[in-house]
Amino acid sequence: MSRILAIANQKGGVGKTTTAVNLAASLAELGQRVLLADLDPQGNATMGAGIEKRTALPTVYQILLNQVSVREARMRSEPGHFDVIPANRELAGAEIDLVNLEQRDLRLKVALAQVADDYDFILMDCPPTLNLLTVNAFASAQSVLIPMQCEYYALEGLTDLVATIKKVKQRLNPSIEIEGLLRVMFDPRSTLAQQVSDQIKQHFGNKVYDTVIPRNVRLAEAPSHGLPVLAYDRQCKGARAYMELAEETLRRAGIT
Amino acid sequence: MSRILAIANQKGGVGKTTTAVNLAASLAELGQRVLLADLDPQGNATMGAGIEKRTALPTVYQILLNQVSVREARMRSEPGHFDVIPANRELAGAEIDLVNLEQRDLRLKVALAQVADDYDFILMDCPPTLNLLTVNAFASAQSVLIPMQCEYYALEGLTDLVATIKKVKQRLNPSIEIEGLLRVMFDPRSTLAQQVSDQIKQHFGNKVYDTVIPRNVRLAEAPSHGLPVLAYDRQCKGARAYMELAEETLRRAGIT
Ligand SMILES: Nc1ncnc2c1ncn2[C@@H]1O[C@H](COP(=O)(O)OP(=O)(O)OP(=O)(O)O)[C@@H](O)[C@H]1O
Ligand SMILES: Nc1ncnc2c1ncn2[C@@H]1O[C@H](COP(=O)(O)OP(=O)(O)OP(=O)(O)O)[C@@H](O)[C@H]1O
Ligand SMILES: [Mg+2]
Numbered sequence A, B: 001m002s003r004i005l006a007i008a009n010q011k012g013g014v015g016k017t018t019t020a021v022n023l024a025a026s027l028a029e030l031g032q033r034v035l036l037a038d039l040d041p042q043g044n045a046t047m048g049a050g051i052e053k054r055t056a057l058p059t060v061y062q063i064l065l066n067q068v069s070v071r072e073a074r075m076r077s078e079p080g081h082f083d084v085i086p087a088n089r090e091l092a093g094a095e096i097d098l099v100n101l102e103q104r105d106l107r108l109k110v111a112l113a114q115v116a117d118d119y120d121f122i123l124m125d126c127p128p129t130l131n132l133l134t135v136n137a138f139a140s141a142q143s144v145l146i147p148m149q150c151e152y153y154a155l156e157g158l159t160d161l162v163a164t165i166k167k168v169k170q171r172l173n174p175s176i177e178i179e180g181l182l183r184v185m186f187d188p189r190s191t192l193a194q195q196v197s198d199q200i201k202q203h204f205g206n207k208v209y210d211t212v213i214p215r216n217v218r219l220a221e222a223p224s225h226g227l228p229v230l231a232y233d234r235q236c237k238g239a240r241a242y243m244e245l246a247e248e249t250l251r252r253a254g255i256t
């Protein structure tokens, strides 16, 4: 039975895709069978895993419209050693296409259930908005990993994110929990970052991951080569941090 | 007649809100009458201008549902010396509420037209997604200011953004243009940033603003005090860069 994890935060640019791609690759490195579902019309996770999004067909869009199964749409990320459900800008139409359809919130959950036994982990990279795509991810997930920058707007946005997770818990998925908050692009010399970090520790306690992802330019360079950072520069600070996160994820899941 | 500018990029965290709030304050400092419309359910521009989003009512949401006019919803940003149409998470429901309504793409344009003579500039802070809210902004705007970080995913996203602007130009607003691309959080020591900067100059030519916004922590601190950076620390690099941008914006508009 796989662990299904949504990687979400409606605040933009906080490291959701970077976390999704590199956690997937690091878990694969530790012997886990991983599926990464890209739910963002930007298709960044698809590209970051080395797959050309513009020619990918079918994508998660066709899965949500019940036209194909996950088995038919999944592709292999060669450099990452995990499977990917690709996405591209066609997905931007999903919100309007799905809104009047049956079971619009549960389509992804039903589709992923068919392949649950093939994987140890299923990760979902969410778009920077609390829309039907993110709700589909929350309806499918056992828990939510929340990447966040330790800055004001990202802190501000947590209230709305937690409120949305609570609503999904009541209406669609009673077992959803917050897996943890991951501090990303963390600069220990910044007073603002320290203050925000203290506030989230106070509020979320041990839900805050011990692993902290530092700002490391190699993480920003790797996707331009279509590579997870482990395949781009395995000794850099960013690669080591994501390996540490993968180990902490396994510990938290009781797998060691 | 006011100049109406959409500040948009579906890539998250590239400095849209920081640009919207600080360009508004800097234009006001130069004697312009400015309205800032917050179109993001995150309500960051509302908070960054010093207005409490959680108690703001009516907001842009009621304007889009044709329940109130802009005159009834606008508030004053005391520290910024500009007017604001506030937003909060209630707006997240707009996509679903508007989708089956008449003139769903033109509601904002019609509402803003009623106050066009009150302002020299109307700026719109867009959410990190190419949805109905952003389309409403594009339908209302004469041009689009595109903040961007000089990194791979942001570069990647320009294709989809330009394609969306073209579609709006054909269907809804024949006069829309790209006003310019603004390099934000620019680190001149980074080779990646230099490479991406060269690529956008090659592709967009003089549409790339001369003004470059450096990474400056004061820009990230100011919103936690509900202040534009001009009111928080007017001598810092960030404040000076946005004043420079305001001057360049006036030059480009033929106002000096
Ligand atoms: N730890 C890091 N150090 C340096 N750069 C990083 C780091 N994490 C992410 N980045 C870069 O910061 C930018 C934002 O990260 P990313 O795109 O992963 O965020 P996101 O939350 O997925 O954004 P969106 O909201 O658009 O989906 C990207 O250009 C990425 O390469
Ligand atoms: N030039 C800068 N120097 C340092 N920090 C900055 C700068 N510009 C923006 N920031 C910070 O970076 C983060 C992202 O900026 P901002 O929220 O303005 O981007 P955005 O594009 O509006 O994000 P979203 O996609 O969520 O709407 C914020 O925490 C902001 O305070
Ligand atoms: Mg992303």
Ligand SMILES: [Mg+2]
Residues within 6 Å of the ligand: B016, B017, B018, B040, B044, B126
């Ligand atoms: Mg914003």
